[in-house]
Amino acid sequence: MAQIAVDRVSKSFSQNRRKPFLALENLDLEVEKGTFVSLVGPSGCGKSTLLNLMAGFDRPDSGSVLIDGQEVGGPGPDRVVVFQEPALFPWLTLVDNVAFGLKQRGVQRSHRVALAQEQLQAVHLGRFADRFPHELSGGMKQRAAIARALVISPEILLMDEPFAALDEQTKFVLQKDLEELWLKSGRTVVFVTHNIREALLLSDRVVVMGTLPGRIKRDLVVAAPRPRRATDPDLVGLEEIIMEDLAEELEKVLKQELDFEYHLAESRLPPSAGDSLGSGI
Amino acid sequence: MIAWEAAFRIFGWGWKFPSALQTAQAFLDGVTTGKLLGAILASLGRILFSFALAVVLGTLLGFLFARFRWVDDTFGFLVVALQTVPSIAWLPFAIIWFGLNDVAVVFITTIGATWTMTLAARTGVLNLPPLYSRAAGMLGTGTGVRLFLQVVLPGSFPHLMTGVRVAWAFAWRALTAGELLSRGLGLGQTLQDSRDIGDTAMILCVVLVIAVIGTVMDHLLFQSLENRVLVRYGLSPERKRSLV
Secondary structure, three states: OOEEEEHHHHHHEEEEOOOOEEEEEEEEEEEOOEEEEEEEEEOOOOOOHHHHHHHHHOOOOOOEEOOOOEEOOOOOOOEEEEOOOOOOOHHHHHHHHHHHHHHHOOOOOHHHHHHHHHHHHHOOHHHHHHHHHHHOHHHHHHHHHHHHHHHOOOOEEEOOOOOOOOOOHHHHHHHHHHHHHHHHHOOEEEEOOHHHHHHHHHHEEEEEEOOOOOOEEEEEOOOOOOOOOOOOOHHHHHHHHHHHHHHHHHHHHHHHHHHHHHHHHHOOOOOOOOHOOOOOO | OOHHHHHHHHOOOOOOOOHHHHHHHHHHHHHHOOOHHHHHHHHHHHHHHHHHHHHHHHHHHHHHHHOOHHHHHHHHHHHHHHOOHHHHHHHHHHHHOOOOOOOHHHHHHHHHHHHHHHHHHHHHHHHHOOOHHHHHHHOOOOOOOHHHHHHHHHHHHHHHHHHHHHHHHHHHHHHHHHHHOOHHHHOHHHHHHHHHOOOOOHHHHHHHHHHHHHHHHHHHHHHHHHHHHHOOOOOOOHHHHHOO
16 A cells, blocks of 8 residues: 555635635545655645645545555654745754754653764754754755754655755755655655756656646656756656646636636626716715 | 032022932942842842742733633733733722732732733744744644743743843833832832932932833843844844854
8 A cells, every 4th residue: 555645635725705715626646655756736736735734734625645544633753844944943953953853752862962963964964063043044954954854764754845945056956965865765755846857856756736626637757767867858858748737737827817816806896886986976 | 420410509409309419428328328228129029029920920821812812812902901001000909909018019010010921922922933833743742731842932032032121121110109109118118208308319319229220130131131032043133144
């Protein structure tokens, strides 16, 4: 059985006085243990929603999310998330931030500091253990967030656009390092991104999501050997396919948004406004 | 100082406003006789007790408001309303309940500082990024005591520090007002006694003592503590500039 099994999941969000927004509809997805899966799609396709359901931050309206056959009941240390923002605690030094999850498990202080230090070294931040998060650059903070996730050896690593806020060079280096860490650890990774190239460089499998409502549009296996280059003909071919998919989705979104705006402008006056204007004079 | 002394002599204020020398003399006398020192210690004792009580009480209340929506909905506006009531307005009640004694003074001093602290703590928690509690949850804090002690409390510290500073100023005010109307030993009582015997030098001297203690506490203790917290949390503007 697959490690992560998403079974006919729907999830909608209520919007003020408008009809609820259907973020996911009847979505099925299975992720095998040890694979690196990327979720790509235009904004609003529900890829982050899906990740939040796996993390246990949200509950599905219907359907189920199973991890090793167990229904997800809430967030837990078996499924750690790396967010787009590092979300480190500013009052703790890096080493204490990384050791935070170990502390919750009741690991002795000296032992957890040693483990955290080791993990910081693995993400090349060994020298910065005693620094506070605000003293570091964005890329370093994101490394620390990855270390904080990995140190508690989660079965599954969930990443929600972790490199989206970084500059290109930092992003490139971090992608390489993440791939290396993943190859070493062999953990399952679910990686949300809107960057197709990033998805193709890192993943065994790319799931393209469509929007309105959020669903799976295409499921691609990326078999290119590692380490990969962006110029690999396999990857270039896949990139084109995905681009076409996304262009379709984008058009749909634009149509909907523009329609919607038009609608909004029209309804600014109540329907009877035209009749009653001046009628009181 | 010289201008003050000169003005006293030229305009002949007489006893209605003391000269600089008279004030200094009053201070020296007060210290040597131990009267002033005793009053200072008595007042400090009261304020430290009330202040500590107010900070603890206010923080707990504030967290309660932030944690339970219904508490906030039902009692939230009450705290804002209470904060606008000068705490001295509670003195009649305090006198009826406790008599004209230390308990009454401590009561109104505590009331004077608690509400500000409550609001500060509430703001501190509500301003915590939701991402913190998500991160804490997935790292295994649960949603109870550990989340509170390890994330909510330290996370709202910058706001708490600001609350503590304002609460201190409020407490001083309430304390002096309360002591003015109370009996026993204290700075407020000294003010009142000096008025009774027309000792304006002593009155001014006490006013200055109150100002100095208040400022010294704020500056040396709270402000430096607050600055340290801000720097540590990366919220201090100077520190950020120095990194660029």
